[in-house]
Amino acid sequence: MPLPTPFHRRTSALCQSQEWREWSGYLSAITYAPTHDIEYSAIRNAAGLIDISPLYKYEIHGADALALLNRIMTREIGRCKIGQVIYSPWCDDDGKIIDEGTIARLHNDSFRVTAADPNLRWFQDCGYGMHVEVRDVSAELAALALQGPNSRGILKTISPESDWDALKYYRLLKTEIGGIPVTVSRTGYTGDLGYELWIPAAHAEVVWDEIINAGRDYGLLPAGLAALDIVRLEAALRLIEVDYISAHRAINRAEEYSPYDLGLGWTVPRDKINFVGWRRLRREQQHGSSKRFVGLEVDWLALRKLFMRADLPPQVAGRTSRLGVPIYGNGIQIGQATSMTFSPTLKKYIAIGTVNRPHGLVGSEVEVEITVEYERKRAPARIVKTPFYSPKRKRA
Amino acid sequence: MAKKYDAIIIGAGHNGLINAAYLARAGKKVLVLERRHLVGGATVTEEIFPGFKFSVFSYVVSLLRPQIIQELQLPRFGLTILPLESTLTPLPNGDYLYRDSDHYRSLRDIARHSARDAEAYEEYNREMYFMAKAAQPIIDNPAPDPASLKPGELFRLARLGKNMLNMGPERLYTLAKLLTMSAADFVEQWFEAEPLIATLSASGIIGTNMGPRSPGTAYVLLHHYMGDIDGAFRAWGFPKGGTGAVAEAIARSARAFGAEIRCEAAVERVIIRNGRARGVVLNSGEEITCNVVVSSLDPKQTFLKLVDPALMPEELVQDIRRFNIRGSSAKVNLALDALPEFSCMPGKGNHLRGAISISPSLDYMERAYDDAKYGNIPRRPYIDIIIPSMIDPDMAPPGKHVMSCFVQWAPYELNQGTWDERREELGDNVIDTLEEYIPNIKSIILGRQVLSPWDIEQMTGLSEGNIFQGELTLSQLLFLRPAPGYARYRTPIHNYYQCGSGTHPGGGIMGASGRFAAMAILRSR
Ligand SMILES: Cc1cc2nc3c(=O)[nH]c(=O)nc-3n(C[C@H](O)[C@H](O)[C@H](O)COP(=O)(O)OP(=O)(O)OC[C@H]3O[C@@H](n4cnc5c(N)ncnc54)[C@H](O)[C@@H]3O)c2cc1C
Numbered sequence: 001m002p003l004p005t006p007f008h009r010r011t012s013a014l015c016q017s018q019e020w021r022e023w024s025g026y027l028s029a030i031t032y033a034p035t036h037d038i039e040y041s042a043i044r045n046a047a048g049l050i051d052i053s054p055l056y057k058y059e060i061h062g063a064d065a066l067a068l069l070n071r072i073m074t075r076e077i078g079r080c081k082i083g084q085v086i087y088s089p090w091c092d093d094d095g096k097i098i099d100e101g102t103i104a105r106l107h108n109d110s111f112r113v114t115a116a117d118p119n120l121r122w123f124q125d126c127g128y129g130m131h132v133e134v135r136d137v138s139a140e141l142a143a144l145a146l147q148g149p150n151s152r153g154i155l156k157t158i159s160p161e162s163d164w165d166a167l168k169y170y171r172l173l174k175t176e177i178g179g180i181p182v183t184v185s186r187t188g189y190t191g192d193l194g195y196e197l198w199i200p201a202a203h204a205e206v207v208w209d210e211i212i213n214a215g216r217d218y219g220l221l222p223a224g225l226a227a228l229d230i231v232r233l234e235a236a237l238r239l240i241e242v243d244y245i246s247a248h249r250a251i252n253r254a255e256e257y258s259p260y261d262l263g264l265g266w267t268v269p270r271d272k273i274n275f276v277g278w279r280r281l282r283r284e285q286q287h288g289s290s291k292r293f294v295g296l297e298v299d300w301l302a303l304r305k306l307f308m309r310a311d312l313p314p315q316v317a318g319r320t321s322r323l324g325v326p327i328y329g330n331g332i333q334i335g336q337a338t339s340m341t342f343s344p345t346l347k348k349y350i351a352i353g354t355v356n357r358p359h360g361l362v363g364s365e366v367e368v369e370i371t372v373e374y375e376r377k378r379a380p381a382r383i384v385k386t387p388f389y390s391p392k393r394k395r396a
Numbered sequence: 397m398a399k400k401y402d403a404i405i406i407g408a409g410h411n412g413l414i415n416a417a418y419l420a421r422a423g424k425k426v427l428v429l430e431r432r433h434l435v436g437g438a439t440v441t442e443e444i445f446p447g448f449k450f451s452v453f454s455y456v457v458s459l460l461r462p463q464i465i466q467e468l469q470l471p472r473f474g475l476t477i478l479p480l481e482s483t484l485t486p487l488p489n490g491d492y493l494y495r496d497s498d499h500y501r502s503l504r505d506i507a508r509h510s511a512r513d514a515e516a517y518e519e520y521n522r523e524m525y526f527m528a529k530a531a532q533p534i535i536d537n538p539a540p541d542p543a544s545l546k547p548g549e550l551f552r553l554a555r556l557g558k559n560m561l562n563m564g565p566e567r568l569y570t571l572a573k574l575l576t577m578s579a580a581d582f583v584e585q586w587f588e589a590e591p592l593i594a595t596l597s598a599s600g601i602i603g604t605n606m607g608p609r610s611p612g613t614a615y616v617l618l619h620h621y622m623g624d625i626d627g628a629f630r631a632w633g634f635p636k637g638g639t640g641a642v643a644e645a646i647a648r649s650a651r652a653f654g655a656e657i658r659c660e661a662a663v664e665r666v667i668i669r670n671g672r673a674r675g676v677v678l679n680s681g682e683e684i685t686c687n688v689v690v691s692s693l694d695p696k697q698t699f700l701k702l703v704d705p706a707l708m709p710e711e712l713v714q715d716i717r718r719f720n721i722r723g724s725s726a727k728v729n730l731a732l733d734a735l736p737e738f739s740c741m742p743g744k745g746n747h748l749r750g751a752i753s754i755s756p757s758l759d760y761m762e763r764a765y766d767d768a769k770y771g772n773i774p775r776r777p778y779i780d781i782i783i784p785s786m787i788d789p790d791m792a793p794p795g796k797h798v799m800s801c802f803v804q805w806a807p808y809e810l811n812q813g814t815w816d817e818r819r820e821e822l823g824d825n826v827i828d829t830l831e832e833y834i835p836n837i838k839s840i841i842l843g844r845q846v847l848s849p850w851d852i853e854q855m856t857g858l859s860e861g862n863i864f865q866g867e868l869t870l871s872q873l874l875f876l877r878p879a880p881g882y883a884r885y886r887t888p889i890h891n892y893y894q895c896g897s898g899t900h901p902g903g904g905i906m907g908a909s910g911r912f913a914a915m916a917i918l919r920s921r
Contacts (some may be wrong), residue, residue, distance in 0.1 A: 001498055001501050003500075022500065025499075121516055152615075251525075289832045
């Protein structure tokens, strides 16, 4: 019995498809429209509004807040100034990723962390004996992602007092929307220009209404998880439980991933010490990791041919397929593609996954498994640089 | 003199029946002799009040080995396992702790008691999955003897050792803790909410004359987590028709393989000539001869009663005398006119289709244990309840219900009076306890059956009423069960074997003992 999010009265009235799924115990729309494609287009060409309230949110306050975060996170959190947001994974002692999220510095000794999995106990236990309080604010804070090229215009309309042009990528701003105090961060999971709004749950609907009303003139649509899953893959953003397994849930070694395995080596500074997992990560940085995160472009014409031979049009995942399929190099399996989709913007069939090193250098030719009429085939593909899609406006 | 059998199995509990089925399957001519009028032993289902079927003693299954279900084709012979949906722990203050298959809902309910515990719950479950997986080879193989230098034994040991090492160091440490700690201390490494700690550690004291804070009980907890009935690790289910249906399915399978089963045929003693078992004598005086005799009774009876102890090494006799088989469990079965109404969760919901655990706190549990420890009837016992008729409607007439209350602890020996005089006092205490959570309970009881450890002994033959034919403490497991040198189903007497829960890997509706014993017998033939 999933719980309604603070926006449920609004989202359920709009959800024509009646397609819902459970996200961290909450009910989330997969699409609002009968199919997701117009929602996808809205995010890339106008604006989309996504209810991301089910994210876990923690507030960390106290004299040792920074020290605690530096103990937990791989990245140097001291670099994060007040009003700034920083992305970081966090690991266990073996240097395997537990989860990842954004850390917003609200005040000198006060931070807000987002997470995909529950982490209250981990954060509290890591802070044992420190002057710090870790609070789970997941239920108190509703959250919306307003994403797409027109998102800034919408914010300007509903909150003209704030200087939206001055709000830089991964920065934070406090404002009022419909009289409700809202924190807005220029962050998102779409790889596009976009914002995330952190709203007191009790007043969530007021803010929703303001955005939807103003959004009418900007082509705004509410967007569900299906559209989000495509844009995040175009941006090559990993998804926990799909592209990797949390070290706290992994059942065997193969399911565990270090930041280096996931292409997140850049989040592990060479000079930072004494954070959880640092020794193992130092060793891995010196000796190399065993896996490599890859982006794949499947040869669309070759793929088409495989289907045509069976007299079929290419039947590929319209949505993002989360069924992992093998990646082959020279005929042997070298890894797996974990998320795959047709990118409507790029007109390419793209995937992310992991392969065993030394395989997976950018430019190398591989094959991925494709099922045509119950028969397993292999389609040629190339390892490419990620993200697949990253418009200038994201940071501009 | 009757016709001669290859093997006679004493006792038609599930282990005796499984043993017979495997021997018959290998082409042996097999006879099972059962003292009672029906098969099943501690698993019987009986219609005590007309129309109301009680799973009289045992009530849920999980440990029954998948090999047995497959090899004896039990589904074909009628075995159906129905899911148990939930676990409810009602609390004296009107609150509750409720968990069911709705993952997030369960986590939210735990979080009401402790947000940290909700997170720890997933970690705990994962850890216990690893522990059960590590321990499974132990219950799926005969116990290796570390004192033996035979190549076969060393190989078995090495295989077990390798399996342990493959776990990785952290898990090996957890396993070491699990083998040595008390259930409560073990569970408290993760949790802080009393009802959760008490309910989880309750698995560690089932059938054991120890409290949740007694060291060694963590292993018993693991024992209850090792099942994987229908492919679901740790899940417990209710057999359609009660646990008696498990024994009946096995009996049908055994008969299909050619085994003969005779009820109301109590064995008086085993006939031994020249150090070899030759047959049995029934209470009626009838003698039946055979090549192999297998006892499914507990070690006290197998070694000290069915044969003359003088025929055995004195040290073994002393070991068996010292084997701990203290009865500590009782059972109250109720025939109900209507459904019980829980004040914490009124109405008819999924909470009535699962386990209901009266275990509000560790102190509550320890106090119940303290009463029994000194020979008293506990005023407020730990009770593990299920309502079988909610899971299998055929257990009671339409609209009526049966309720199974497993009670821990009840001493085998009272410090005052006898169980025959005081049995109903225990029943009253249980009903008074229930009334604190189910206000309508007294008004809906149509009939009740109270079974003290002494009654369990009288009815099933289990010495002292110990449900596992001997406590599942580490000192009585593996190569020590029931005694060093005799953990591999043999006895000092040629062709006289043991196959009950008193042997490795121990009690519960598991069947491994019966199966391993059959394998040992067939190998030596
Ligand atoms: C109250 C209670 C609740 C339990 N709850 C559960 C539970 O929920 N789940 C679970 O898995 N386990 C439970 N158990 C434990 C489980 O039922 C037993 O461990 C298991 O059934 C023992 O099986 P067995 O075949 O080894 O021995 P038994 O079932 O004891 O079989 C021995 C058989 O031998 C017969 N017999 C005795 N003497 C003679 C004689 N002289 N001649 C011929 N026959 C004789 C007996 O009548 C009996 O049928 C419970 C046990 C009890 C008592």
